[in-house]
Amino acid sequence: MFEARLTQGGLLKKLVEAVKDLVTDGNFEATEAGISLQAMDTSHVCLVALQLRGDGFENFRCDRNVTLGIQLANLSKLLKCAGNDDIITLKADDQPDVITMTFEDPKTERFADFSLKLMDIDSEHLGIPETEYSATIRMPSAEYARICKDLSSIGETVAISATKEGVKFSTSGDVGTANITVRSNTAADLKPEQQTTVELGEPVALTFALRYLNSFAKAASLASQVQLSMTKDLPVVVEFTISDMGHLKFYLAPKIDEDEDMGDEVGES
Amino acid sequence: MFEARLTQGGLLKKLVEAVKDLVTDGNFEATEAGISLQAMDTSHVCLVALQLRGDGFENFRCDRNVTLGIQLANLSKLLKCAGNDDIITLKADDQPDVITMTFEDPKTERFADFSLKLMDIDSEHLGIPETEYSATIRMPSAEYARICKDLSSIGETVAISATKEGVKFSTSGDVGTANITVRSNTAADLKPEQQTTVELGEPVALTFALRYLNSFAKAASLASQVQLSMTKDLPVVVEFTISDMGHLKFYLAPKIDEDEDMGDEVGES
Amino acid sequence: MFEARLTQGGLLKKLVEAVKDLVTDGNFEATEAGISLQAMDTSHVCLVALQLRGDGFENFRCDRNVTLGIQLANLSKLLKCAGNDDIITLKADDQPDVITMTFEDPKTERFADFSLKLMDIDSEHLGIPETEYSATIRMPSAEYARICKDLSSIGETVAISATKEGVKFSTSGDVGTANITVRSNTAADLKPEQQTTVELGEPVALTFALRYLNSFAKAASLASQVQLSMTKDLPVVVEFTISDMGHLKFYLAPKIDEDEDMGDEVGES
Numbered sequence: 001m002f003e004a005r006l007t008q009g010g011l012l013k014k015l016v017e018a019v020k021d022l023v024t025d026g027n028f029e030a031t032e033a034g035i036s037l038q039a040m041d042t043s044h045v046c047l048v049a050l051q052l053r054g055d056g057f058e059n060f061r062c063d064r065n066v067t068l069g070i071q072l073a074n075l076s077k078l079l080k081c082a083g084n085d086d087i088i089t090l091k092a093d094d095q096p097d098v099i100t101m102t103f104e105d106p107k108t109e110r111f112a113d114f115s116l117k118l119m120d121i122d123s124e125h126l127g128i129p130e131t132e133y134s135a136t137i138r139m140p141s142a143e144y145a146r147i148c149k150d151l152s153s154i155g156e157t158v159a160i161s162a163t164k165e166g167v168k169f170s171t172s173g174d175v176g177t178a179n180i181t182v183r184s185n186t187a188a189d190l191k192p193e194q195q196t197t198v199e200l201g202e203p204v205a206l207t208f209a210l211r212y213l214n215s216f217a218k219a220a221s222l223a224s225q226v227q228l229s230m231t232k233d234l235p236v237v238v239e240f241t242i243s244d245m246g247h248l249k250f251y252l253a254p255k256i257d258e259d260e261d262m263g264d265e266v267g268e269s
Numbered sequence: 270m271f272e273a274r275l276t277q278g279g280l281l282k283k284l285v286e287a288v289k290d291l292v293t294d295g296n297f298e299a300t301e302a303g304i305s306l307q308a309m310d311t312s313h314v315c316l317v318a319l320q321l322r323g324d325g326f327e328n329f330r331c332d333r334n335v336t337l338g339i340q341l342a343n344l345s346k347l348l349k350c351a352g353n354d355d356i357i358t359l360k361a362d363d364q365p366d367v368i369t370m371t372f373e374d375p376k377t378e379r380f381a382d383f384s385l386k387l388m389d390i391d392s393e394h395l396g397i398p399e400t401e402y403s404a405t406i407r408m409p410s411a412e413y414a415r416i417c418k419d420l421s422s423i424g425e426t427v428a429i430s431a432t433k434e435g436v437k438f439s440t441s442g443d444v445g446t447a448n449i450t451v452r453s454n455t456a457a458d459l460k461p462e463q464q465t466t467v468e469l470g471e472p473v474a475l476t477f478a479l480r481y482l483n484s485f486a487k488a489a490s491l492a493s494q495v496q497l498s499m500t501k502d503l504p505v506v507v508e509f510t511i512s513d514m515g516h517l518k519f520y521l522a523p524k525i526d527e528d529e530d531m532g533d534e535v536g537e538s
Numbered sequence: 539m540f541e542a543r544l545t546q547g548g549l550l551k552k553l554v555e556a557v558k559d560l561v562t563d564g565n566f567e568a569t570e571a572g573i574s575l576q577a578m579d580t581s582h583v584c585l586v587a588l589q590l591r592g593d594g595f596e597n598f599r600c601d602r603n604v605t606l607g608i609q610l611a612n613l614s615k616l617l618k619c620a621g622n623d624d625i626i627t628l629k630a631d632d633q634p635d636v637i638t639m640t641f642e643d644p645k646t647e648r649f650a651d652f653s654l655k656l657m658d659i660d661s662e663h664l665g666i667p668e669t670e671y672s673a674t675i676r677m678p679s680a681e682y683a684r685i686c687k688d689l690s691s692i693g694e695t696v697a698i699s700a701t702k703e704g705v706k707f708s709t710s711g712d713v714g715t716a717n718i719t720v721r722s723n724t725a726a727d728l729k730p731e732q733q734t735t736v737e738l739g740e741p742v743a744l745t746f747a748l749r750y751l752n753s754f755a756k757a758a759s760l761a762s763q764v765q766l767s768m769t770k771d772l773p774v775v776v777e778f779t780i781s782d783m784g785h786l787k788f789y790l791a792p793k794i795d796e797d798e799d800m801g802d803e804v805g806e807s
Contacts (some may be wrong), residue, residue, distance in 0.1 A: 057738065074444040081419035081447065098445065109452035109465065110412065111437070112419075116445040143648065150619035151700065154652075166647070175612040176636060176654040183647035343713040350688035350716065367714060378704070378721035378734065379681065381688075385714040 010084035056245030117214035161205035173253035279353035280398035325514030414486035430474035477486035548622035594783030637719035673700035700745035731762035
């Protein structure tokens with residue numbers, strides 16, 4: 001028996017919207033500890049890793065480990081029927097064919113239940129080695145989203161370079177060139193979520209496909225800050241913290257001379 | 270000479286928007302009593318019946334009965350030129366080729382007049398027998414609209430079942446199944462327009478094409494409540510009251526084993 | 539060296555949005571006096587003339603006259619990356635290949651710079667003779683925009699007639715006919731930007747292609763009032779004042795019996 005009750009249903013809606021264009025289907029793993037998802041995007045270029053701790057739910061119970069193979073487009077359809085303030089409860093048997101979801105609007109006498117068919121999905125679990133990153137940038141997620149969107153209209157790749165002074169995003173295309181710089185800023189009158197900080201072992205500059213960074217920006221609604229962790233020749237980690245519950249991380253290999261499959265970079269387990 | 274002056278022009282705009290996708294053209298009948306329209310939708314599945322009493326207009330005069338054959342897409346185009354707070358006056362001769370409309374913005378020195386060509390439209394007037402319904406549901410029209418929209422993304426038909434406790438909408442499709450229940454609720458702290466009530470002779474459950482119920486929901490902007498009247502094997506009546514003026518009713522036959530033409534259900538006169 | 543610093547970056551964004559659908563590319567001429575652009579639209583029917591005085595900028599410096607050949611679609615792409623409250627600085631060499639733009643958000647530590655490739659564009663400068671107009675209409679630009687949009691859904695041309703009482707816009711099409719009248723109104727309780735005035739030498743009525751008048755209406759975001767200057771057989775001038783800086787004018791020849799090329803009307807220099 002698996003059962004998880006989430007007071008802030010809007011969170012689940014945002015999570016699914018954030019990853020559904022990258023990942024068409026994936027295995028959600030429910031254990032005593034919580035729910036996790038790890039999946040490559042459809043073009044096998046980037047990796048999505050989601051972790052929701054059980055203690056972040058209002059109620060969480062998972063008697064046996066369960067794998068829930070879900071088509072995200074379908075899950076998204078059902079979650080569109082939930083209000084942002086609905087209480088969402090997920091349930092599944094120990095060997096489930098379906099996952100059931102109930103949506104309760106605490107303010108009205110409306111009550112909805114849905115059952116979603118589960119699928120068998122082949123997937124490998126990638127082991128992601130612990131890494132000390134050369135540079136860790138924290139910045140407002142809305143600023144990150146805006147920069148990725150703005151630069152996408154000009155070029156296809158972006159060079160991100162982190163220095164002590166801040167972080168610079170550069171691109172070029174047929175139209176011309178663009179550089180956007182966000183300086184480190186921890187002024188006392190700034191709210192924590194408006195600050196920009198760069199923790200730097202050594203300066204690092206890497207180039208990425210804007211298309212993916214732009215996709216990751218859909219998660220900006222989940223967290224007011226985003227963290228970019230970079231080391232030369234390693235995938236960047238774009239991380240959104242889900243407050244009191246866990247995180248959503250995206251891994252994307254940098255562009256070298258030619259495109260490379262990310263599998264090599266991350267190392268399969 | 271026919272002349273009708275309506276202070277709340279936005280009402281006419283909403284009415285036309287509510288029916289124009291179902292009904293491409295129709296005969297508006299103007300009599301001493303008011304204006305009415307009865308028309309089958311283009312696929313001859315459902316029936317639209319509109320009644321606006323003359324005493325609901327600021328001025329209303331109709332010396333002789335006039336039939337105004339109107340293409341609703343054209344009327345909609347012209348009404349898009351009226352503001353929501355414009356005063357709209359309709360005029361036609363006793364044997365009209367055109368209907369003229371004037372739009373006055375009471376706050377500015379703007380004045381617009383339009384003439385719309387009339388058409389000869391073949392139509393039969395269907396006699397709708399008076400019926401005692403087994404169940405009459407009243408609920409917020411916004412809730413009705415949301416349920417129809419939500420379920421449309423999952424299935425093609427909806428089973429509506431009315432019991433003393435409330436009303437349940439159920440559908441299923443490739444994705445899975447869904448049930449949305451709205452319980453009867455007349456709590457003292459609810460505004461009348463937020464209440465849900467079920468008047469029940471006997472419990473009844475009928476199945477309908479969601480596509481049509483969804484179309485009817487466009488009229489939710491006309492009234493804060495919708496009334497669904499159901500009896501086994503008879504068309505449901507989905508009714509929106511137009512305050513102090515009349516009503517807009519939609520009739521839709523339930524799904525039996527196979528689709529049936531609604532003409533049979535309503536009985537032509 | 540050319541350098542111009544504009545505190546209200548939103549103005550430049552609106553200007554480019556207002557003309558970019560009419561004019562695909564044009565030569566911006568920078569001189570000591572300011573920046574100007576004159577260009578025919580792509581179908582060579584109407585003329586766009588923009589003037590921004592140097593003293594309207596926070597800083598303005600132009601050592602030598604420079605011609606900046608710019609594809610407006612590309613400029614628009616880059617300006618989409620500027621916030622409405624950004625300070626925009628334009629820079630170019632004396633014989634430039636590119637124009638550089640910097641966008642500064644005065645409230646954050648964000649700083650963006652862009653370089654846009656310039657083009658060689660063939661263009662003739664048309665001499666526009668000074669004219670005494672028979673009628674000069676001033677009206678709220680939002681009202682002008684709404685009338686053009688409303689009438690576009692009904693007909694393809696509009697007759698504009700100016701009398702002492704006000705101005706009337708008329709069209710007709712398959713659907714029917716429409717007349718919208720705005721009366722002169724300078725009532726004391728109206729704000730200046732809400733007033734409508736007609737200065738009249740003699741009454742004048744001219745017919746124009748709605749499509750172009752509708753395009754000009756995109757400039758309504760630049761100014762709360764628009765001025766229409768009309769004389770029989772001459773192009774109308776649709777003028778938006780850019781406060782403290784200059785103006786954006788559109789010239790459009792009236793419809794005579796058959797369409798005529800506007801070049802004849804304006805007279806090439």
